[in-house]
Structure formats: structure tokens, C-alpha cells
Amino acid sequence: MSRIAAALAQLQAQGRQALIPFVTAGFPFADVTPELMHAMVAGGADVIELGVPFSDPSADGPVIQQAGDKALAFGIGLVQVLDMVRLFRTQNQATPVVLMGYANPVERYNQKHASSTGGSAFVQDAASVGVDGVLIVDYPPEECEDFAAELKAHGMDLIFLLAPTSTDERMAQVARIASGYVYYVSLKGVTGSGALDTAAVEAMLPRIRAHVSVPVGVGFGIRDADTARAIGKVADAVVIGSKIIELIGDQPRDRVGATAQAFLRQIRVALDS
16 A cells, blocks of 8 residues: 555544645745645645646646746756655655656656666656655546556556546546546636635535545645635545645745645644534
8 A cells, every 4th residue: 555545544534634735846945845845744734745847837827837937947857856855755754745747857857867677767766765646737547557557566656637527438547547546626727726616526526436446635726724624525635736835935935834834734723623
């Protein structure tokens, strides 16, 4: 059982929902991410999604795009992101970490860092530093069976997005190879856009669960404790990204972690209530 599966199973046994914050690696300061990750755990994070900066994202709204641009300007790429996870793991061996991003950085990493065993250098290096899951937005499930198998062989999960427009056929394709959890994008659009319709989310989740056996996390549009509580009543996990990026973006370096921790503590209390 992967670290993600074990963590989510424990929460389900306790009747609790997972809190999964997303932050862009290398934002708002190039060296703050491991410290920020620890602060988020202290605030109640059960799994951390770490965004890999990329110049041409297709699912990110303006807030996360700007965070990625700033991180790229600092020189943060996949090599640096893996090193951040390694540093985090020197003090925390328990909290699952998911890398979320796009195909281009992964493919480029494999081109530049040849594996001595013939497999994916990215998969091997991610496993070696303590990554637990990978969500590649533009890797379609029908093209990912080998990638999923290699990740699984290294103890990692391949996580997929589902959307309000996902068909039953697409859900079935995802269900065949997804592990860890699936991430339901609750809005039609990019991160941070629109107002969340909790009734629509509640109506969609039974359709998803008819196909997938792994936990279902919900994200895109969750910005406060009330919304998180409402989503937590029907989902297995709540994912929050854009709001955290907004809150930490203008903080001095010594307040970044504390700001994220305080916000997540409010969300954790709301979920546990």
C-alpha cells in the first residue's frame, strides 16, 4: 500500500476528510518551499500537492500562473523541485507528497537524465527523494498504462483529474489505472475561477464513485472554511490551491509558513467539525 493510500485509509477509518493543500514550488521565494511544506503539515495538511512550475500551463488560473512565472524566474525546475522534496523528507517521512504539473518538464527531465536501468529517470529519481504520487494534467489515461505501472513498481500513485464534462467512458478509463485518489475539478474552467456549486458536486460524486474505487478529492473553487466544510460532507478530500497562493504571495519570507499554517488550521477545524 502506498503512503497516500495508507494515509487516506486511516482518515476514512476515522470518519475524517483529507486536507490537501497545493502550492507552487519555489513561490513566493526560491528557498521557502520545504519550510512551507512543514508549516502546512502543522496546519493540518494530510497530503501536499507540489506544483512543478511550467511556462505554458493549460489548467492554471491567473494566480497559479503568476506563481509559476515567478518560480521560473528564480530558476526553479523539476531538478530543484525534487531537491525540495528530499529536504522535506529529512524531517518528515509520513506526509504524502504529490507532484502536480505537465508533461513537458517530465519528458525533458527524462531526455536530460538518462536512466542506467532503462526506465524513466524521473520515476526513479522521484521515488528516491520520497515523492508519493504524480498528477500530470496532460497525460491522458489511455496513454499512461506503462507509466502507471512503473510508478506503482516504485511505490507511487498516478492521480488523474475528472471534470463536470467527464463521460462515463472517461471515468472508466481513469478507474482502470488511477491509484491514490482522483481529483474532481469542480468547475468548468481553470483554477481559482467561478463560484463553487456544492449541490452540483454532490450530484456528481455518486457517478464518479460508480466507476472509481479510490477516494475522491474535490478542488478548484474552495476558498474558505464554509465551502470546505460543505464539500467535506460529500468528498473524501478537499484540495485548496489558489487561495493559499494569494495569501502567501505578498508576505515577507518569515511570514509565509505562518500565514499558510493559520489558514489551513481554519480549514482543518471546519472539516473536523
